[in-house]
Amino acid sequence: MLSARKLKRGASNLLAGRAFVHHLHPLTHLELGTAFRLKDALRWGTLPRLYHLSNNEEKAEFLSAYAFTYLKEEIATEQIVRKLAPFRNFLEIAAQTNGQIVNFSKIADDVGVDIKTVQSYFSILEDTLAGFLLPAYHRSVRKSQRSHPKFYFFDTGVKRSLEGTLRQDILPRTYAFGRAFEHFLILEIFRLNDYYRGDCRLSFLRTKDGLEIDLVLDRPGRPTAFIEIKSSDCVTERDLSSLNRFLNDTLAGEGFCLSLDLHEKKIGHVSCFPWTQGLKALGFSPR
Numbered sequence: 044m045l046s047a048r049k050l051k052r053g054a055s056n057l058l059a060g061r062a063f064v065h066h067l068h069p070l071t072h073l074e075l076g077t078a079f080r081l082k083d084a085l086r087w088g089t090l091p092r093l094y095h096l097s098n099n100e101e102k103a104e105f106l107s108a109y110a111f112t113y114l115k116e117e118i119a120t121e122q123i124v125r126k127l128a129p130f131r132n133f134l135e136i137a138a139q140t141n142g143q144i145v146n147f148s149k150i151a152d153d154v155g156v157d158i159k160t161v162q163s164y165f166s167i168l169e170d171t172l173a174g175f176l177l178p179a180y181h182r183s184v185r186k187s188q189r190s191h192p193k194f195y196f197f198d199t200g201v202k203r204s205l206e207g208t209l210r211q212d213i214l215p216r217t218y219a220f221g222r223a224f225e226h227f228l229i230l231e232i233f234r235l236n237d238y239y240r241g242d243c244r245l246s247f248l249r250t251k252d253g254l255e256i257d258l259v260l261d262r263p264g265r266p267t268a269f270i271e272i273k274s275s276d277c278v279t280e281r282d283l284s285s286l287n288r289f290l291n292d293t294l295a296g297e298g299f300c301l302s303l304d305l306h307e308k309k310i311g312h313v314s315c316f317p318w319t320q321g322l323k324a325l326g327f328s329p330r
Contacts, residue, residue: 066172068234069198070094072319073329085223086213088200099210106204110134117171124167129156133164137174137194138206142226144191144249145176165194173197175233180246180259193247195233199226215274224274228301228318229258235327236260254285260325267296268325271313276303278315287311299325 070089072079078094087093087102090109096102114131117123124130133154140150151161168174174197179190196202203209213220229245236243244261248254248269260268271286278300280287290298290312298313301321308315316324 066237068237069230071231071234071238073235081224081227082213085199085220085227086203087209088198088203090198090200093200102200103204103209106200106209110201110204113171113173118167123171124164129154129160130164130167133161134205135207137165137168138196138202140194141196141202141206142193142222142229144179145194146191168194168196173201177229177258178246180248180256195226195229197230199223199230202226221274224303225257225272228272231322232258232260232325232327235322239327241326248289250289254289256286256289262326265326268299269296270299270301270325272318273300273302273304276305278302278304278308278310280310283310283313283315286313 070091072084075089075094087099087106090106092105093102096105114127114134118130119127133150133156136150136153140146145165147158147161151158154161165176169176174195176192176194178192181190196205200209211219213223233245235241236245242263246259246261248256248259256269257272258270260270262268269286269290271283273282275282283298283300286298286300287310289295298311299321300310300313300315301318302315303318304315305317306315307317307320314324322328
């Protein structure tokens with residue numbers, strides 16, 4: 044695995060105006076085409092090497108080795124942190140809380156370090172392209188930056204490897220399946236936004252009364268998209284009551300629901316799509 048930090052250092056001497064930044068993400072569903080299987084993507088992720096492996100045991104071993112290589116090569120060899128043991132514990136907790144609002148204080152207590160160290164650990168993950176912080180939505184960027192973010196690892200399989208759940212299956216209609224589906228779709232949007240130069244700003248929304256919307260896209264020249272992600276194969280009015288209430292009260296933008304439901308429908312202010320069609324409706328499709 045190449046070091047992201049080494050690559051950045053290697054490019055640091057390029058003259059301004061002559062450098063272009065391109066990120067190579069794990070494979071998207073569009074790149075995989077007919078080889079794409081949602082359940083496999085949720086359980087194992089979409090790193091290219093996985094598609095050359097013949098069985099689940101090999102996939103589990105590869106992902107475990109990948110996580111170990113990250114610790115050994117990227118963190119230990121580069122001497123990014125002074126003590127590797129607390130960082131290793133942090134990685135497991137960060138994986139377990141993937142997609143949740145980051146509680147820096149609680150993570151610091153669990154790891155046994157101070158809050159500033161935990162914040163530096165998350166910076167390391169972003170700097171090494173192991174994941175990204177999803178900020179809280181606010182029309183004011185300054186106010187958004189003062190709120191606690193969520194964190195998402197760059198791949199569903201790597202996340203499961205770090206939390207030690209690789210050998211557990213992910214069954215439909217379970218909490219784990221729903222969380223993995225949400226993680227996967229947010230990653231797809233993150234990757235496709237980058238590849239297609241969508242220039243959308245990604246965030247999530249949580250209001251003072253506890254209403255939470257999975258993803259908000261600030262789209263240049265288009266209304267803000269407020270997106271709910273549901274792993275249900277039959278989306279109902281009840282599933283979207285919070286989003287509809289928010290849109291009705293604020294008239295702030297367009298509402299979308301991406302799910303496993305095979306039928307397009309309109310529920311209140313929300314346009315509901317099968318997730319692949321929803322990505323196209325949001326503008327993330329080949330031109």
